[in-house]
Amino acid sequence: MDGQALPGPRVSWRKRMQPYMYMAPTMAWLLVFIVYPLIFALVMAFKQFVLKRGLGFWDMPWVGFGNFVTAFTDQYFLMALGKTFYLIGVAVSIELALGMVVANLLSKKHIKYDALWVVLILSPMMLPLIASGNLWRMLFDVRWGAINALVMFFGSEPIDFLGTTKWAFFSVIVVEIWQWTPFVIITLLAGFRSVPEEPKEAALVDGANRFQIFWNVVLPMMSGQILIVLLIRSMDVVKTFDIVYALTFGGPGQSTTVATFYIYRQAFTQFKLGYGSALSWIMFIIVYLISFLLIGVVRPKETAI
Amino acid sequence: MTKASESQLRRALRKRRNRDRRRSAVHHAVLIIVVVFFAFPLFWMFMTSFKTPREYYSMPPRFLPQQFHLFHYRKSFAPWTIDPTQLSEGTYFIEESAGRVEPVGPNILNSFIIVGGSVALALAVGVWAAYGLSRFRFKGSKNMGFWILSTRMMPPIVIAVPIFWMMRSVQLTGTHIGLILVYVLFQLPFVVWMMKSFFDEIPPSIEESVFVDGGSRATALWRVVIPLALPGVVATALFCTFLTWTEFLFASLLTDSSSATLPVVLSNFRQDRGILWGQMSAVMVVSLLPLMTIAVVLQKKMIQGLTAGAFK
Numbered sequence: 159m160d161g162q163a164l165p166g167p168r169v170s171w172r173k174r175m176q177p178y179m180y181m182a183p184t185m186a187w188l189l190v191f192i193v194y195p196l197i198f199a200l201v202m203a204f205k206q207f208v209l210k211r212g213l214g215f216w217d218m219p220w221v222g223f224g225n226f227v228t229a230f231t232d233q234y235f236l237m238a239l240g241k242t243f244y245l246i247g248v249a250v251s252i253e254l255a256l257g258m259v260v261a262n263l264l265s266k267k268h269i270k271y272d273a274l275w276v277v278l279i280l281s282p283m284m285l286p287l288i289a290s291g292n293l294w295r296m297l298f299d300v301r302w303g304a305i306n307a308l309v310m311f312f313g314s315e316p317i318d319f320l321g322t323t324k325w326a327f328f329s330v331i332v333v334e335i336w337q338w339t340p341f342v343i344i345t346l347l348a349g350f351r352s353v354p355e356e357p358k359e360a361a362l363v364d365g366a367n368r369f370q371i372f373w374n375v376v377l378p379m380m381s382g383q384i385l386i387v388l389l390i391r392s393m394d395v396v397k398t399f400d401i402v403y404a405l406t407f408g409g410p411g412q413s414t415t416v417a418t419f420y421i422y423r424q425a426f427t428q429f430k431l432g433y434g435s436a437l438s439w440i441m442f443i444i445v446y447l448i449s450f451l452l453i454g455v456v457r458p459k460e461t462a463i
Numbered sequence: 464m465t466k467a468s469e470s471q472l473r474r475a476l477r478k479r480r481n482r483d484r485r486r487s488a489v490h491h492a493v494l495i496i497v498v499v500f501f502a503f504p505l506f507w508m509f510m511t512s513f514k515t516p517r518e519y520y521s522m523p524p525r526f527l528p529q530q531f532h533l534f535h536y537r538k539s540f541a542p543w544t545i546d547p548t549q550l551s552e553g554t555y556f557i558e559e560s561a562g563r564v565e566p567v568g569p570n571i572l573n574s575f576i577i578v579g580g581s582v583a584l585a586l587a588v589g590v591w592a593a594y595g596l597s598r599f600r601f602k603g604s605k606n607m608g609f610w611i612l613s614t615r616m617m618p619p620i621v622i623a624v625p626i627f628w629m630m631r632s633v634q635l636t637g638t639h640i641g642l643i644l645v646y647v648l649f650q651l652p653f654v655v656w657m658m659k660s661f662f663d664e665i666p667p668s669i670e671e672s673v674f675v676d677g678g679s680r681a682t683a684l685w686r687v688v689i690p691l692a693l694p695g696v697v698a699t700a701l702f703c704t705f706l707t708w709t710e711f712l713f714a715s716l717l718t719d720s721s722s723a724t725l726p727v728v729l730s731n732f733r734q735d736r737g738i739l740w741g742q743m744s745a746v747m748v749v750s751l752l753p754l755m756t757i758a759v760v761l762q763k764k765m766i767q768g769l770t771a772g773a774f775k
Contacts, residue, residue, distance in 0.1 A: 176680070180595030181607055183588045184651055191648040192614055195625035202625065260497050268487045275494055277759075278502045284754040285505065286709035288726045289747040293508050296740055302522045304507055310523075340501065341769060390769075397618045400711045404730060418620040425624045426716065438621045449616045 196442070203436035207429065218432075225436035234412055235437060238420035239444075241327070245416060246395045249334045253391060254384070256335070257342030262372075264343070265350035276344070283340045291404025294333045295320065298405075323413035326406050330414050333401050338394070342387055349383035350376070389452045396445055417441055505751075512536070512744035519740055535745035542566045567728050567746055574708065574724040577639050581646035582703045586696065588647060589654030594684055596655065597662035608655075615652040619712055627716050637719035645713050650703040657702065657768055661695030662688060701757045702768035708754060725750045 206221045229235055260279065264272055282290065297304050298319040306316040319325045353376050361371045377384075399418045402408060408415035408423065415423070421441065425434025511519050512535050514528040537544050596608050626645060627636075635641030669691070670683040678686070689696065711726040718727060729750065732743040758765060 174601075177595050177599035177601040177604065180591045180599070182591075184592035184611060184655060185607065187588055187647065187651060188611065188614060191626070191645065192617070192622060195622040195629065198625040198629065199622070202628070256497075260494070263490050263494055266490065268483070269490060269494070275498060278498045280758065281505050281755075282501055284751050284758055285747070286711070286726050286729065286750055286754075288709070288711045288729045289750060290504075292729060292732070292743055292747065293504055295738075296511065296519075296744075297504060297507060302520050302524060304524050307523050336501065336504065344765075345769065393616045397620070399620065400709075400726070403711070418618060421620050422623070422712070426627075431624055431628065434624045438624055441618060442621045445616065445618060445621075449613070 196439075199435040199438055202432050203439055205432045207431040207433075221432070225433050226440070228433065229436050229440055234415070235417075235420055237412060238415050238417045239441075241415065242396060242398070242417040245331065245334065245398060246392050249331050249338075249395055250388065250391045252331075252335055253339045253342045254388065256339050257346050257387070260339075261343050261346035261350050264347050276347070279343055280340045282337050285337070287337065287400035288404045290333060290337050291401045294329065294336070295405055298329055320406055321410055323410055326410060326414045330398075330402060330405060330416075333405060334395065334398065337401065338391065342391065345387050346380070346383060349380045353379050385452075389449070392452065393445070393449060396441075396448075508744050508747055511740060512748050514741060516741060535741040536749075539567050539742055539746050540749070567725070567749075569721075570723055570725055570728045571749070573639065573718070573722055577642050577646065577714075577722075577724055578704050578707050580639065581643045581650060581707060582700050584643060585647040585650035585654050585703055586658075586700060589651050590658055590684075590689070590696075593655045593658030594662055594688065597659045598667060608659075611652050611655050615649075619649070623712060623716060626713070630717055636717050637722055639722055641717045642714060642722070642724070645717065646707045646710065649710070650706060653703060653706065653768060654699055657699045658692070658695060660767070661692045661699075665691050698761060698764040698768070701761055702765065705754055705757050705761075705765070705768075708750075 203225050204220055204222060205218045206224070208218055263269065264275060269275070285293070298306075300306060300316055300318040300321060303319075305319070309315075309317055317325060319329045357375050357379075358371055361375050366374070397418060398416055399422065402414055402416055402419045403422075406414040408419045417437075418441075421434055421437045424430050424437060510527060513531040513533070514525070515532060515534075518525055518528050534545075592607075592611065596604060630636050630641045635644070665688055669687055670680070673683040673687055674680075709726055710724075711730065714724045714727045715730065718724060723731075725746070729743065729746060732739050732746075761768075
């Protein structure tokens with residue numbers, strides 16, 4: 159960061175305020191559209207919403223901590239939170255493992271047409287999430303889906319992927335992996351390509367085998383990228399909504415209702431806006447706790463955030 | 464070198480070459496499997512958009528349609544080219560034609576207006592902060608930058624309820640403006656951090672020549688810095704388009720049938736008689752095209768955007 163030195167006491171007030179003037183539009187926007195809604199949601203969380211004609215916001219009854227108490231005893235909400243965490247654990251670890259393998263392969267010199275491979279592998283990222291949910295609903299269909307054609311080809315009975323609780327969550331995980339592993343791959347590929355050759359050759363001369371080189375030379379150099387991918391992907395999995403909406407609509411039963419989808423249903427199909435706000439705040443706090451925890455791990459490295 | 468050791472060496476080399484070749488073959492085979500997993504669903508979608516219902520409902524499924532019908536595309540984008548009397552004459556498409564999905568032309572226009580408007584606004588709002596973070600060292604600069612970046616971590620559902628209520632009370636639901644205002648919010652952290660990294664690459668000495676001529680900082684920014692960072696501005700704009708083109712949650716909450724964007728339309732293909740798979744596939748193929756184009760244009764800059772602010 160070059161540019162002006164820290165303003166000393168002689169610098170005029172106007173000049174000292176200059177940087178803040180530059181920050182003002184962005185900060186104002188974020189205050190109006192994030193901070194104000196969050197405060198507003200907090201107020202709403204202490205109210206019970208009765209949608210009745212002519213009943214204004216301030217006329218609705220206060221319920222104190224009622225909504226929060228309900229939330230922590232609402233087993234469906236706790237289940238939905240559990241599903242979100244389960245999805246983070248399973249999907250992100252598979253994405254990371256698959257992403258490492260594919261990115262490592264693509265970075266090898268003997269792979270021909272690497273640009274073509276990359277374009278083909280990246281293509282799922284270009285599809286709107288709601289469209290990939292639709293697309294996979296088509297592929298998973300029990301009567302005429304392409305995946306069941308494969309299942310039957312191997313002599314098994316067709317599987318009702320989206321209609322049974324056992325398979326529905328599995329399907330969500332598959333789509334999540336299909337949609338987002340490409341992101342993991344390109345980010346890690348950039349990392350693999352930036353690892354210099356010399357240390358690898360030096361290790362080879364010292365008699366290290368390929369696995370040792372990967373584990374002791376390449377991996378430590380990539381730790382920054384890996385942690386960033388882990389952070390970004392975990393935070394994005396928490397946001398999972400579109401795929402569930404288009405693929406299973408949270409069903410069958412509650413089997414694929416993740417936290418975001420549960421909040422959506424409470425707030426916008428049952429119109430419990432007060433309860434929805436309380437749930438939003440609980441989720442907000444959890445997400446910030448996790449992200450600060452993860453950033454605490456990442457920060458000492460060469461990263462900026 | 465004796466003859467024996469020479470042949471030994473040659474044998475060792477051949478062995479090594481064979482091993483390398485085998486390894487390369489295995490690697491390519493693995494890549495092919497990976498590519499099939501990632502690309503096959505899209506191939507399937509593409510083919511379904513040309514199939515008749517009889518074809519896409521067949522089991523075992525057909526990989527290619529017998530004939531590449533453009534019916535689904537015509538129905539979605541140019542319904543006036545379809546002659547309804549011909550349909551009742553026993554074509555394949557009778558069950559499809561029963562669905563009453565409106566043509567999606569207006570929705571594509573909505574998507575362009577909302578995404579284009581929000582990208583322009585986000586750049587106009589965010590570019591100042593990007594410049595400020597790049598050029599000044601001031602009290603709280605690090606915290607402000609970090610706070611701006613951290614807003615992208617927040618799940619959108621968290622502010623969905625209050626934003627919905629706010630927009631409803633100022634009567635901005637069902638308009639383009641309401642959604643544009645929200646999309647600017649989603650794009651701002653990326654605008655600020657991507658543009659900051661592009662500004663960082665421009666040496667401050669260039670602006671000093673403007674100061675010598677008596678120009679202000681704002682003049683320097685608009686006359687010198689932004690023209691120099693124009694490729695960065697384009698990359699940022701395209702990346703922001705990429706981010707919001709697919710947004711669904713707020714689009715579904717804040718639009719009505721006249722202002723719905725493409726993702727909202729894509730969630731509306733459920734009909735009484737089932738889902739119009741062919742037509743849905745056609746619309747999905749079309750919704751994919753802008754992003755494909757952007758990805759080809761952006762290439763490496765896209766990774767920079769996706770991990771914006773993460774690396775120094």
